[in-house]
Amino acid sequence: MKKELRLMKGNEAVAEAAIRAGADGYFGYPITPQSEILEYLMEANPAETTGMVVLQAESEVAAINMVYGGAACGKKVMTSSSSPGISLKQEGITYIAGAELPCLIVNVVRGGPGLGTIQPAQSDYFQSVKGGGHGDYHLIVLAPASVQEMADFVDLSFELAFKYRNPVLMLSDGAIGQMMEKVYLSPQKERSKVFPDWATTGKPATRERNIITSLDLDPNGMEMHNHKLQAKYNEIREKEVRYxxxxxxxxxxxxxxxxxxxxxxxxxxxxxxxxxxxxxxxxxxxxxxxxxxxxxxxxxxxxxxxxxxxxxxxxxxxxxxxxxxxxxxxxxxxxxxxxxxxxxxxxxxxxxxxxx
Amino acid sequence: MTEEIIIAGFGGQGVLSMGKIMAYSGVMQDMEVSWMPSYGPEMRGGTANVTVIISSERISSPVIRRFDTAIILNQQSLDKFESSIKPGGVLIYDSNGITRHPERKDIAIYRVDATEEAARMNSSKTFNMIVLGGFLKVKPIIKLENVIKGLKKSLPERYHNLIPMNEKALQRGIEIIQKV
Missing domain, CATH: 3.40.50.920 (Rossmann fold)
Incomplete structure (x- = not known):
């Protein structure tokens, strides 16, 4: 199918690409310079077309925990924010990484530290690639450099997130979020009706309970879990390098x-x-x-x-x-x-x- | 071909939308385009500017400090951007409210008195289209017909009845722009 040509802002491209990727839910809270993502989704109202849920949460913390919940059910869910808001989300992000759940987080970076400024920056690199939250975990981090990549990486992020059961972060910045360029949009994908076997979709008689948690009070169990996570990160290092x-x-x-x-x-x-x-x-x-x-x-x-x-x-x-x-x-x-x-x-x- | 343009003026003069229509026109002509607005404190404090790049090749940096053409619509913007025009480049300005006129000798300077003309035409909202018409005359890199197509693309359908008025304004701009 032929791709549709549009002239769009990077933020709008993320939003439109999320609908087209067949995302199940977006949970966000406004902050410059990324508010157009939420605004675009609200106006597009995909609940009436694809059934995608778009919700403005009461805070960034609430939004990331809604993502946690949706991801635990095997849904394609995402959130977006800009630097100070991403800092607020860090607790939820490390829980999601610990619980090995797929999701997409978009950071349209602005200058820091603190409330900083609303202009573009790239000073969230450490936070993005070295942790951000506590514990030994990694996000898969994609860095779009054009409006086209803002669109393309949404689908790629979901693909990688589900492949590795790992949160994916798109690390963008105010310039790419705000500028308009040509973008070729992929055709609409159906929202998935089948869910991964680990998802908490209700326990049938035929299998054990699925448990989603980042907690294990037994340190031996926790060390085993960490070894498993590290093996996954090594596999990602081996297979997913892009440049x-x-x-x-x-x-x-x-x-x-x-x-x-x-x-x-x-x-x-x-x-x-x-x-x-x-x-x-x-x-x-x-x-x-x-x-x-x-x-x-x-x-x-x-x-x-x-x-x-x-x-x-x-x-x-x-x-x-x-x-x-x-x-x-x-x-x-x-x-x-x-x-x-x-x-x-x-x-x-x-x-x-x-x-x- | 690559044309790097800055449009700068007051918020509300239609600076960003003029840039947007230029970018759409470029798309209609199968060119690469980028549109990078000022969205920060500037936008909130009254002045607005946008960088538009139209190119036959892939666009590298959307953020630039030197321009082939500057379209300047107030004194602050003239003071800020006159020195950023490349030697041999073009400056287009509306003299309304200008107290210190451009001084550079190594660029081509054009005046398009769009504020005055818009008032005469009794349609202040097409002010930016008069300016854009002036640009098309000086730098015919985008065709008028593609600007009309770009207008159709960028305006919501409920405003399409305004297109003939905008077309008239573009024509007027082409007629009144003059070299200084």
């Missing part, structure tokens, strides 16, 4: 950036190449699992690497681990809601890496 390379074939220097920064860096690559400087860009699409192996390989080819992120330097730690001392690695990025410009990336590659 995109831009002009890396002959690159002598490398930029590493995701999301909006990756778009800015694409332009920087073009500007630098006009000057005859051979630069490539590696764009991680999955932040967990991180493209560690590929970055390590590229470190064998280039003279230095600049990690660009709208933060004080978070992802650069994973780049450093991947490079493992092979070549110099530096960070550049604006903070607090200021979007880095291509010209600034050009200057910083020159001063920190080429001349450094």
């Amino acid at each position: 995109e390379e831009f002009q890396c074939e002959d690159a002598e220097y490398l930029l590493v950036a995701y999301g909006t920064s990756a778009r800015v860096c694409q332009k920087a690559v073009l500007l630098l190449r006009e000057e005859g400087i051979k630069v490539g860009l590696l764009r991680p699409i999955t932040l967990f699992p991180f493209p560690t192996k590929r970055i390590n390989e590229l470190a064998g080819q280039v003279k230095g690497i600049l990690s660009v992120e709208m933060s004080a330097g978070q992802m650069v730690e994973d780049v450093l681990l991947a490079v493992n001392g092979k070549v110099p690695v530096k960070h550049f990025g604006r903070m607090g809601g200021i979007v880095t410009t291509p010209e600034e990336v050009v200057e910083n590659l020159k001063s920190k890496i080429i001349g450094g």
Whole structure:
């Protein structure tokens, strides 16, 4: 079936893609710069077409716990928020990860810390990939860099979430949420009528009870559960790494950036190449699992690497681990809601890496 | 071909919607487009701007600081963006309320007195379409017919009766824009 072309904001694309992916429920609470997700869904009112539930909860905490409940029943459920709201959701997120339930969480990141600002930032990287909540768990983290990916990754997120019984986080930012681009939308999927065998859908006489919990008072049992989780994360590291390379074939220097920064860096690559400087860009699409192996390989080819992120330097730690001392690695990025410009990336590659 | 445009003015002048219609027109012409609004404190404090990129290739950064064309609709925006136009670029402005006119010598400057013209036409709401008409004259990268198609796409159907009036405003803009 032919895909439908629209001009949409990133936030609207997430909402429309959720309906089309056959999601069963969205539970949210408004916060700039992602309120259009809830607004779009409310206006679209999919309850009347696909039967998808859209609900504005009384708080972020309530919304994530509604997701927990829906996910426990084997439903395709999601929530979205922006940085301060995502912080509020962390308790629920670690419970969902501990209980091994699939769901989608969308973070349209704004500048922090605290209430911060409503402008775009990427300073929630640590929170997204290193935990956020307590305990040894990982989310699968996808970083869309276009409105098209805001749409495409919704379906992909649900697919991965159910495949691994693991929450998936889409880590976007205010720029991608607010900008409009062309987007090709997938056809409407039916909402699933069959549920996974672990789902709490009512106990028939033919099987044992399904129990969804993140609690085990027996530490031996809890350690076993942790081993099982770690084995799953290792499988995800093995099979689900996604990245995109831009002009890396002959690159002598490398930029590493995701999301909006990756778009800015694409332009920087073009500007630098006009000057005859051979630069490539590696764009991680999955932040967990991180493209560690590929970055390590590229470190064998280039003279230095600049990690660009709208933060004080978070992802650069994973780049450093991947490079493992092979070549110099530096960070550049604006903070607090200021979007880095291509010209600034050009200057910083020159001063920190080429001349450094 | 890549055209990087900033449109800046007061909130309520139709800055964001002008950008949106440009972007839709680009889509109608099978081009790549991006539309990046100011949505922050600026929007709440009265001034609004939007960056529109129309390109025959995949668009890299939607956030840019240097522009091929600046469409400027108030003094604050002129002060802020005059220096961001690339040498050889284009500045289009409405002189209404402007006390310090643009000074650069290395860009082409055009005046489209749309506020005045809209008042004369007795339709202040088509102000932004007069400006857009001026842009089409200076930078014919999008065709008028595609702008009309873009208008149809971006306006809810209940407003389609307003399209002829907007078309008239576009035509007027094409006629009145003049090089400074």
